[in-house]
Amino acid sequence: MVTCFIQVLLLVVSTLFHGVLAAEYLVGVGKDETTGKKGIGFDPSAIHPVAGDVIVFEFRSGQHSAVQSTFDTPCVGNGGFNSGVQTVSGALAVDAPGLPTVRLTVNDTNPLWFFDEAGGDCSKGGVLAVNPTEAQSAAAFRDNASKAPVPNTSSSSSTSASIPTNSLATTTSTPSSKSHSVRGWNFHVYLVLGGLLLAPIVAFL
Known part of the structure; x- marks a missing residue:
């Protein structure tokens, strides 16, 4: 269950940071x-x-x-x-x-x-x-x-x-x-969102 949750979060973060590069x-x-x-x-x-x-x-x-x-x-x-x-x-x-x-x-x-x-x-x-x-x-x-x-x-x-x-x-x-x-015009927005999504992952490790 935890592994699945982490995989979903990583997918979301990856999608967000793709937007940073647009x-x-x-x-x-x-x-x-x-x-x-x-x-x-x-x-x-x-x-x-x-x-x-x-x-x-x-x-x-x-x-x-x-x-x-x-x-x-x-x-x-x-x-x-x-x-x-x-x-x-x-x-x-x-x-x-x-x-x-x-x-x-x-x-x-x-x-x-x-x-x-x-x-x-x-x-x-x-x-x-x-x-x-x-x-x-x-x-x-x-x-x-x-x-x-x-x-x-x-x-x-x-x-x-x-x-x-x-x-x-x-x-x-x-x-x-x-x-x-x-x-990368929206870098700071995605950085904050990425940090919020990564926080639960760190908590589970």
Whole structure:
């Protein structure tokens, strides 16, 4: 009985500390990564999350969306993830509080490709590479996009939507709290909870 209790507690603690290692990657949509101002593209335009990490798409002024595509056809949705069209007032500052966000949990480290369908700027550099490789680099993805015809944006949804693939989990859409994307941001909370759960184990030893 005691052994079973300890095993359960260890499993819970292990799950909690897995959350400590999760990171959030804040990606601005409709933000120029070079100037940091409102503009074309994603900021940053390439990220390397691992399983369990979360991509937080934060939308800037105008109409923008984050739509999953493929390396070879960057500006055509592949039927996977679609944030839906997010409309933001042009009067808001580039990093104004409360900008709309859509959160996406990554399930593995396979490459993923996205473009700003609603913004219509895919061929101008409005693309995001997630876990690009040497063979399929972020630069090559942008180059493929630059050669693509302007996509038809009429099929974009006006609300947030998600169609998960093997590499993606479900999404949620919330106002942004402007939190930084730092691995281990909730370390102290989990440390306290872990200590409370470990205390009974120590008492039984």
